[in-house]
Amino acid sequence: MSLDALRGFDMFWILGGEGLFAALLMLTGWSGWQWFDGQMHHSQWHGFTFYDVIFPLFIFLSGVALGLSPKRLDKLPLSQRTPIYRHAFKRLGLLILLGVLYNHGWGTGAPVDPEQVRYASVLARIGFAWFIGAMLVWHTSLRTQIISAFAILIGYGLLQLFMPFPNGQAGQFTQTGSINAYIDTLFLPGISYQNRALDPEGILSTLPAVVNGLIGVFVGQYLVKQQQALNKLSGEWVKVITLLLVGALLIGLGWLVDMIIPVNKDLWTSSFVLVTSGWSMVFLAIFYGIVDVLKWQKWSLVFVVIGTNAIIIYLASSLMNWQYFAQSLFGGVVNVAPASWQQLLSVMSLLAVQWLALLWLYQRKIFIRI
Structure with a gap:
């Protein structure tokens, strides 16, 4: 249950939800909310904020789900493997297609000209990270998976750091001078994000995202895994503490590597993988301890409702005008409220209409999986 709760927390x-702190700043005037609001925006280039971990956390959690029921397919007859392979390719293709729809949402629609389509996307990266991770889990040993990571x-x-490339210099971590930008300019079909030389979900940076998923698998x-402990409960707490310690170790290691390879989301640098994987483990340890070990589960329903249909609500956030629905249902209440309250009530109403739609699906056990 903690997996769905954390996935829902991620999507929230x-x-x-990122607008809550700016709204609280307007309501209370407390300057401390400015720091929290700053964490709700991506880093401009090098650096790290809470909002930077949201995407890699989702990839990490898809790896955790894969690792909870690992299975080897390479020794099965081809007739038994074929349906699983077919599903894997279908899932990858569908995520790429849905990513294109998301990129061109907000009432615009995908261009007819294939050269004007943005093919790289968040959903495509999730698809590739899961697909490559699944192939490794299905066909190799844990040792090989660790070596691969x-x-x-x-x-x-x-x-x-060291690969030379035409009209560029190795070791450049800039938006236009990195090898990532060169590869995207050369091989990425269609257009890139905001027509930049570097796409944040580009070709080369998709490769290290696989490691976020593999760490989730581990x-x-x-x-x-059954722990050799005095009892089951103490064994579960050993897992929680271990995840916290290893997570903290990865975060520290990532910031050490930052001295050579900067932590950068758009480049998805190796240091970024370490820092985000570390924080992902810390978040999972907290949710696992509270939800699955202590069994304090009632509060988590708020996030579980989101997490059980995470991808579909993410897609709907681009294809549907939720703000229109929120204004239609709660606009009267928001408009008569004091000015200092209106921004907070607007954010809450936006969250409410999406959550209620997801609750309707959850109560009817409609879970749209890809």
């Missing part, structure tokens, strides 16, 4: 901020992380860092396998 994307659906409108290290190889990708180290290889990607070395590539950014955590998932660890969580289902």
Whole structure:
């Protein structure tokens, strides 16, 4: 249950929760809310905020789900493997397609000209990270998966630091001078985000995102592993403490690497993978301890309702005008409220209409999976 709750917590901020702190600042005037509001925006370039962890956390959680029920397919007859492979390719293709729809949402629609379509997307990156991770889990040993994660992380860092490329210089971590921008300009079809040289979901930076998913796989396998402890409860707390400690270690290691390879979301640097994976483990440890070990679960329903249909509500946030629905249902209440309250009530009404739609699906056990 903690997995769905944390996934819902992750999505909560994307659906409108990021506006709460600016609204609270307007309501209370307390300057401390400015710091929280600053955490609700992506870093301008190098650096790290809470909002930067939302995307990699989702990839991490997809890996955890994969690791909770790992299965080897390579020794099964081809006839038994084929349906699973077909589903994997179908899921990848569908996420790429839905990513295109999301990119061109907000009432515009995807262009007819294929050269004007943005193919790189958040959903496509989730799809590729899951697909590559699944292929490794289904066909290799845990040892090979760990070696693969290290190889990708180290290889990607070395590539950014030392690989020469035409009209550029190795070791550049700039928006136009990095090897990522060169690869995107050369090979990425269609257009890039805001027509930049570098797409934040571009080709090269998708590779290290696989490691976020693989670390999730390792955590998932660890969580289902039976601990040799005095009793089951103490064994579960060992898992919580271990996740917290390893998460803190990864965060510290990431910031050490930052001295050589800066923490950067758009480049998805190796240091960024370490920092975000560390924070993902810390968040999972907290939710796992509270929801699944202590069994304090009633409060988590708020997030579970979101987490069980996370991808579909993410897609709907681009294809549907939720603000219109919120204004239609709660606009009268918002407009008569004192001016200092109106922004907070607007944010809450936006969250409410989306949550109520998800609650309707949840109560009818309609879970749209991809």
